[in-house]
Amino acid sequence: MITLTLKEQPAVPLEAEVLSPDRFAGLRHDEVRALPVYHGKRRLRLDDFFDIEGDCSDDVQIRGDLSRVKWIGRGMTRGRIRITGNAGMHLGAHMKGGIIEVSGNASDWVGGEMTGGLIHIRGNAGGQVGAAYRGSVSGMNRGTILIEGSAGIEVGMRMKRGIIAVRGPVRDFAGLQMKGGTLVLMGGAEIRTGAWMVRGTIISLKPIRLLPTFSLACTYHPPFMTIYSKHLQSLGFTVPYDAREGIYRRYNGDAAVPGKGEILVWEPQ
Amino acid sequence: MLRITGGKVYDPTNNVHGEIRDVCIANGRVVAQVEGGRTIDASGMVVFPGGVDVHTHVAGGALNFARGLIPEQHRQAAAIVRDNIRRAGMGGTTPTTFATGYLYAGMGWTTVNEAAVPILSAKHTHEELRDTPIVDKTCLVLMANNEIVLDLLEAGEIERARHVVAWNIWAAKAYGVKAVNPGGVAAWKWGKDAKSLSEPVEGYKKVTPAKIVSGLARIVDDLGLPHPVHLHCNNLGAPGNYTTTLETMKVLEANRAHMAHLQYHAYGGEDWFSIRSEAAPIADYFNAHRNLTTDAGAVLFGNTVTITADGPWQHLLHKLTGKKWANLDVENETGCGIVPYAYKEKNLVNAVQWAVGLELLLLINDPWRVFLTTDHPNGATFWRYPEIIQLLMDAEFRREQIKGLPAKARERIILPDLDRQYSLSDIAIITSAGPARALGLSQKGHLGVGADADVAIYDENKDIARMFAYPRYVIKGGEIVIEEGEMRHSVEGREFVVRPTYDEKIEEFIRPLFQQYYTMSFDNYPVEPERVHGLQIANCRLPK
Numbered sequence: 001m002i003t004l005t006l007k008e009q010p011a012v013p014l015e016a017e018v019l020s021p022d023r024f025a026g027l028r029h030d031e032v033r034a035l036p037v038y039h040g041k042r043r044l045r046l047d048d049f050f051d052i053e054g055d056c057s058d059d060v061q062i063r064g065d066l067s068r069v070k071w072i073g074r075g076m077t078r079g080r081i082r083i084t085g086n087a088g089m090h091l092g093a094h095m096k097g098g099i100i101e102v103s104g105n106a107s108d109w110v111g112g113e114m115t116g117g118l119i120h121i122r123g124n125a126g127g128q129v130g131a132a133y134r135g136s137v138s139g140m141n142r143g144t145i146l147i148e149g150s151a152g153i154e155v156g157m158r159m160k161r162g163i164i165a166v167r168g169p170v171r172d173f174a175g176l177q178m179k180g181g182t183l184v185l186m187g188g189a190e191i192r193t194g195a196w197m198v199r200g201t202i203i204s205l206k207p208i209r210l211l212p213t214f215s216l217a218c219t220y221h222p223p224f225m226t227i228y229s230k231h232l233q234s235l236g237f238t239v240p241y242d243a244r245e246g247i248y249r250r251y252n253g254d255a256a257v258p259g260k261g262e263i264l265v266w267e268p269q
Numbered sequence: 270m271l272r273i274t275g276g277k278v279y280d281p282t283n284n285v286h287g288e289i290r291d292v293c294i295a296n297g298r299v300v301a302q303v304e305g306g307r308t309i310d311a312s313g314m315v316v317f318p319g320g321v322d323v324h325t326h327v328a329g330g331a332l333n334f335a336r337g338l339i340p341e342q343h344r345q346a347a348a349i350v351r352d353n354i355r356r357a358g359m360g361g362t363t364p365t366t367f368a369t370g371y372l373y374a375g376m377g378w379t380t381v382n383e384a385a386v387p388i389l390s391a392k393h394t395h396e397e398l399r400d401t402p403i404v405d406k407t408c409l410v411l412m413a414n415n416e417i418v419l420d421l422l423e424a425g426e427i428e429r430a431r432h433v434v435a436w437n438i439w440a441a442k443a444y445g446v447k448a449v450n451p452g453g454v455a456a457w458k459w460g461k462d463a464k465s466l467s468e469p470v471e472g473y474k475k476v477t478p479a480k481i482v483s484g485l486a487r488i489v490d491d492l493g494l495p496h497p498v499h500l501h502c503n504n505l506g507a508p509g510n511y512t513t514t515l516e517t518m519k520v521l522e523a524n525r526a527h528m529a530h531l532q533y534h535a536y537g538g539e540d541w542f543s544i545r546s547e548a549a550p551i552a553d554y555f556n557a558h559r560n561l562t563t564d565a566g567a568v569l570f571g572n573t574v575t576i577t578a579d580g581p582w583q584h585l586l587h588k589l590t591g592k593k594w595a596n597l598d599v600e601n602e603t604g605c606g607i608v609p610y611a612y613k614e615k616n617l618v619n620a621v622q623w624a625v626g627l628e629l630l631l632l633i634n635d636p637w638r639v640f641l642t643t644d645h646p647n648g649a650t651f652w653r654y655p656e657i658i659q660l661l662m663d664a665e666f667r668r669e670q671i672k673g674l675p676a677k678a679r680e681r682i683i684l685p686d687l688d689r690q691y692s693l694s695d696i697a698i699i700t701s702a703g704p705a706r707a708l709g710l711s712q713k714g715h716l717g718v719g720a721d722a723d724v725a726i727y728d729e730n731k732d733i734a735r736m737f738a739y740p741r742y743v744i745k746g747g748e749i750v751i752e753e754g755e756m757r758h759s760v761e762g763r764e765f766v767v768r769p770t771y772d773e774k775i776e777e778f779i780r781p782l783f784q785q786y787y788t789m790s791f792d793n794y795p796v797e798p799e800r801v802h803g804l805q806i807a808n809c810r811l812p813k
Contacts, residue, residue: 133340133341133344134340134341135338135339135340135341135342136341137341
């Protein structure tokens with residue numbers, strides 16, 4: 001195991017895409033310490049900001065308030081990063097595999113354009129979780145993002161495959177231009193959920209305000225809900241039994257695009 | 270002072286084809302002899318005149334709009350990190366200004382022609398060209414949808430139209446005249462296009478695309494501009510458009526003309542499913558008519574972004590592909606559309622396009638009249654030219670590539686039957702000597718005494734694409750820019766501009782029209798000569 005402890009929070013954000021098991025692999029302790037990070041326009045060493053203990057390992061533990069440390073786990077393919085504290089923007093962006101766990105909050109763009117792996121955040125997340133970066137055709141394409149707290153705007157924007165589950169409330173435009181995949185909203189959402197969605201599934205366990213371009217199709221029990229809930233349970237994310245086996249109202253949309261997406265809203269009995 | 274010794278020199282203008290001889294340079298020019306100074310040993314290398322790009326889009330409002338539209342492509346682009354020589358920048362499909370200069374020079378190209386400038390964004394264009402280092406530049410001003418010019422053609426006032434065009438060229442500090450989809454972009458302002466050469470343009474009674482084409486070609490020749498009218502024909506990209514192209518070439522019989530990116534104008538078939546190559550009839554007609562020059566506008570497979578003043582076509586492309594689209598309306602002058610695009614080898618239409626570009630380069634038998642371009646960035650980015658050179662020089666490699674095309678596409682093209690291979694001399698012609706001659710830049714594209722000392726020196730290598738992608742030395746204006754394959758020095762480029770003669774009183778005619786129809790004040794419109802960095806006035810031939 002390799003443990004990094006932030007010495008003090010940097011005044012301007014630190015770009016630290018080297019914080020990844022892939023980059024640490026095969027490096028001696030002193031080589032890890034010398035890895036480059038960008039502080040503003042200055043190129044500095046990793047050990048200018050972190051106390052580092054241990055040798056190269058797929059198990060990386062990072063301690064401290066990293067809310068100004070960006071790009072942690074960027075493009076990682078394997079191993080595990082455990083963050084005790086908060087994480088900065090672009091956590092696990094372009095991630096392909098492995099696990100990232102955060103005990104505190106994460107900022108915007110968690111898992112942006114990720115293609116595999118698991119990100120589990122115990123606190124709140126910012127906006128654009130699993131989203132497409134500006135200009136890109138699609139966002140997250142496979143992989144799982146679990147958020148125990150709340151999340152910001154544009155969660156799952158243009159996502160193509162994979163699951164995002166949020167226990168707390170999310171803000172506007174969840175599932176904006178969604179192309180596929182599953183978005184589980186356990187704490188409800190603000191307005192314009194599923195706007196311009198083409199395909200994919202948004203599940204809400206709370207009543208939400210729908211756009212007029214979504215129309216009611218039917219009320220039913222989706223059998224996949226049982227299977228998905230069991231899968232999420234195995235990752236340490238519990239869906240209440242009532243919701244797992246419950247009845248949902250199914251809305252089709254977004255007819256403005258026109259799209260073949262669906263929004264399922266739980267009807268507690 | 271500099272002497273390049275021991276290299277095989279290719280200087281087709283002066284009838285030198287691979288002879289081992291010295292090239293001597295002093296004061297930025299090629300000279301007969303130098304005493305002392307530095308010597309470059311070019312043994313085992315080939316010595317070319319610096320490349321000249323006759324048709325590219327590297328600066329200005331439209332290109333900058335495209336840069337803004339494709340952040341997703343920038344994220345994949347190669348970064349140029351600032352060092353003692355280079356400014357920071359980015360490569361990719363629409364390189365930044367400084368990077369454009371470094372990338373062209375890094376390939377051995379030393380002169381580029383920015384092919385589409387509306388007068389309204391000419392100031393912006395010249396500012397960007399100023400920041401495009403190393404290469405020398407020219408630019409062409411868009412005229413074929415300028416409503417003041419079209420109104421004069423409608424009224425039959427060709428004499429006054431000539432003065433207006435000449436005034437516009439100088440106002441834009443341009444080098445020549447570009448015509449894009451004549452009449453079609455004006456019609457686009459009504460939501461229409463101009464698909465037939467002989468039908469009046471929307472909003473006009475008499476003006477047809479044919480009249481615009483022949484009118485502008487005549488005006489350009491009468492003004493004695495060094496470069497003929499630079500024409501992007503009607504019906505670009507549409508299946509069956511080769512008939513329009515043939516008709517256009519017939520309309521041009523009495524004048525000189527440069528047919529831009531001919532690949533996009535040589536398709537048969539009725540729709541996207543029946544599209545086929547009609548490069549053969551186009552090339553036959555072209556071979557028989559020596560008043561014409563052309564550039565290939567070749568396509569290579571991969572991601573790019575399409576940029577053109579041809580607004581209606583870009584709207585169609587957006588509808589066809591579902592990709593994002595940006596449209597610019599440039600007041601009374603022209604339009605512009607941007608659509609990101611990916612050419613795919615397994616796509617029937619793209620495969621035919623890829624073949625047509627190469628077919629034209631191989632079927633047009635006079636290399637002095639067909640030049641290497643990709644209509645950057647429309648067909649592919651300019652830094653991929655070495656890949657096309659390899660396809661032209663190596664028929665075996667070409668046949669291998671053809672095998673990757675869909676079977677249906679292979680029935681629609683004649684490329685598999687073409688065995689012609691370009692020699693190094695031919696490559697020197699289509700990349701340098703030919704385009705320089707077509708642009709009327711007598712000091713470019715050759716290594717004779719008095720020529721600008723723009724030289725590219727390549728290692729002789731069986732891997733042709735690699736050889737041309739990484740020159741060993743590049744010399745621009747006598748300064749060594751690239752040495753041992755590495756950039757050692759950056760110099761500033763110049764801009765060539767023409768000042769055709771016109772009646773000064775024409776301003777009295779344009780001013781009231783301008784004040785009535787334009788959003789900007791007349792006095793702010795022309796580009797001041799001080800704004801053009803390294804301005805060089807090129808000579809017009811004496812007007813008839």
